Amino acid sequence: MSKYHEDVVRLLEYVGGKENIAAVTHCATRMRFVLNDPSLANEKAIDDLTSVKGMFTNAGQFQVIIGNDVSTFYNEFTAYSGIEGVSKEQGKVLAKQNQNPLQRALAVLAEIFTPIIPAIIVGGLILGFRNVLGEIDFNGATIISRSVFWNGVNDFLWLPGEAIFHFLPVGITWSITRKMGTTQILGIILGITLVSPQLLNAYAVPGTAAADIPFWDFGFFQMDKIGYQAQVLPAMLAGFMLAYLEIFFRKRIPEAVSMIFVPLFALLPTIIAAHAVLGPIGWWLGDLISQVVNAGLTSSFSWLFSFIFGMLYSPLVITGLHHMSNAIDMQLIATYTTTNLWPMIALSNIAQGSAVLAIIFLHRGNKKEEQVSIPSTISAYLGVTEPAMFGINLKYVYPFVAAMIGSGFAGMFSNIMGVRANAIGVGGLPGILAINGKEGGGWLAFAAAMAIAIVVPFFLTILFEKQGIFNKNQAVASDKTLTQVGGTSTKTSAETKIEPLYAVGDGQVIPLEEVADPVFSQKMMGDGYALVPESKKVYAPVEGTVTSIFATKHALGLLTKAGAEILIHMGLDTVELKGKPFQILVKEGEQVTPQTLLAEMDLDGVKAAGKATDIIVVMTNTEKMVHLDLATTGSVTASQALGEYIVQ
Incomplete structure (x- = not known):
């Protein structure tokens, strides 16, 4: 009998049998299943298998962690089950059958923003540091007003900050062509045409009289020379048009001349459409979205809107819907120069970390769990919540609910106090660096909101475990062998x-x-x-x-x-x-x-x-x-x- 035969037999049964498997593949550490009905998977039984180190679901795939012997396990599994494996890319395509149209659209949005998130985080840190230098009042004066050196540093740091946020359309159009498998340099060129110095800067448009806006005169019609710095939707619309045009012409233009005519017929019409139609429509739509969100956060019902958003942001992370908030945040900044949404996201990060901190306190002595819980707390406090949520909070449920409630109250307080952020990307405790110190309650109000996000989830988690509220009653055994x-x-x-x-x-x-x-x-x-x-x-x-x-x-x-x-x-x-x-x-x-x-x-x-x-x-x-x-x-x-x- 083979090494993994017993676990292979049981795993096939626990995932719902051969008829429930649409596809299976593997990478270096895990089996990747596409299941026809994911609800048939018996996760508790799978987790008890000797060979299994963990599992999670991502992008429509049910992934079972085996370890670096996964290739042997996979071979035994496919041989026993009679299921022919597929490539990882084929698996991803098949996995879309488990996603509804909204999930698929959001998956595309996530794939667009994921490659540029590191730049956004760096930009947020830079602008946060410039906040400290130029906005915090130390005994009646800012740092830059007292020091020539720090004034120079502050001025210099605007260079990368501008490159990241003002030229964001370049990153978006590049990322779209990358995701669509089309020519990436064309995406970069398209993005540059949206933020060219020859155009009126988007930030200057609201203050410029209509008669003073420059334009291209083609005789029988005119087109405004307006830039789209920091705009999200105009870049997305233009990027997708470029990608689909390139795909269209690739199939129809002979390969011998495709190098010349495919880029020409894809890029030039897109640039024209971007400035004549897509840009204005995207700008209008982006403004409309930002106005609706801002209205919700500044209306008489803002306390309810912010409480609900603060509570639901963590579940949005699980579903992938949270990627939509990146686009909305960037649009809010483009429209109002600051955003009242990002502070609540940073507070949600803190709340998840605080719930895990309570688990560490409650389960102290459980050395095995602490290998996950301690680093998860640190990463959540620094703005990365997935380890905390998937590793601890969702496992027990009640700390996740406690974090949601604490995040709701913290977000509500933050919004009532008028806290706004200058940039996005800096989450968790460092998120205070991104807060605008001159609007609303500023840093002091956000610090108070952070205290709420720390204290409320911590004590609610303890209360919920002691009272058995939202508790899955999972046994928590200390590792007595240590x-x-x-x-x-x-x-x-x-x-x-x-x-x-x-x-x-x-x-x-x-x-x-x-x-x-x-x-x-x-x-x-x-x-x-x-x-x-x-x-x-x-x-x-x-x-x-x-x-x-x-x-x-x-x-x-x-x-x-x-x-x-x-x-x-x-x-x-x-x-x-x-x-x-x-x-x-x-x-x-x-x-x-x-x-x-x-x-x-x-x-x-x-x-x-x-x-x-x-x-x-x-x-x-x-x-x-x-x-x-x-x-x-x-x-x-x-x-x-x-x-x-x-x-x-």
Whole structure:
């Protein structure tokens, strides 16, 4: 009988049988199912399987975490079930059958904004720092009024801030062409034509008399020379027109001349339409949306509107609907220069973290759970809530409800006090940097709202558990096998061994919690670290033996002398690249040391494909892991000692 036969048989039964599986595929760590009826999946029974490390549903796919032996499990599963596997891209296409039209539209919106969110976050931090320099009154004067140096810094920082927010249409049109699989440079050029310096800046339009607005005169008609800086909808409408025109002409123009005529017939009509029709319509529609939202947040019923939004933002994150708020926030800023929506989003982040903090307090001593709950709290307080929600709060339900209620009250207070943000992207506790200090209650009011978002969810979570309210009554068992010895967790009943851990390359070492993939950030695969590489060379993080090399070349498995199974995963979701950016330089069975060059990764190729280059190093046989001490983070060089781990 094969190694995974029993779990394979049970998993097939628990996902609803062969007839409930529309497609199945796998990546480096997880099985990816597209189920005809997701409600038939028995999640509790699946979670109890020995081979399963966790599960979640994303983008219409039911994903079951197996570990770095997933390819063996997958082969046994497909052989037993008789189901032919599909590629990951085919799986994504089939997964859309589990999404309604609204979910599909929002999925498209998410795919457009996701690649540009890092820039928006950086821009928010920059504008937040400029807030501190230029708006906070320190004993009657601001920092820039007292210091020539800081005045220069403040002035200089407007350069990247303007590049990110004023030229946002360039990022949007590029992202649309990337998502649609069309020519990305054409998207960039289209975006530039929307924000060209030859046009009247969008921020100057409201203050310019109609007679003074410049225009192109074509004799029989005129077209206003208006820019669309920071505008979202005009860029989206133009971007999709460009993409669909290119797809249309690609199919009809002979390949021999397509290089010339496809870009010409796609780009030029789109630019004309963008300035003549799409831009004005998008501007009008964007203003209408922002006016409706702003009216809801400033009307006599604003307290109710803000309470409901504050409560429901976290459920919106689960459904993906929260991506719509990015577009609305950017439109509010374009229309009013500030937004009253973003402060409530930042408060929702804090509330989720506070609920997990209460779980840490209630379940103190549960070392296994703390491996998820502690980093989840930190990430939520810094604005990333998915680990907190999926790892802890939704598991128990009552902390999630407590966070929703606390977020509702905090959002209501914030809006009643007139708190507004200058930028978006900075969530959680650092969100105070984005708050406009001159409008409404400013920083003091937002600080009070943050206190509400901390205190209310914390005490409600405790109350709900004690009283059994919204409680799924899941058993919470302390990990009795762990004791504290000299500040280090260790098993009391087994011999332990210590092995050193090294950097897999040159770059920046970051905690797993900061990785943009819940499987790794929530440590479903095990503990370890991530490296944001600055060199293509990837070295062994430990001394051991190469046990597996994935066919797609994006991941390797090592086994150390102490029995630790180490997974080196190059990039995120890079299984889709089918090995193109990777060159493996070792063979299975080969002995390696931290000085052994395992592989080379084409960083530019990975980035060009829209993937993150993070290299993940995790110990996957978590039952042997006693403790990991990552003593070094930040800038490192290849083969540099980072810390050690204890295994039994």
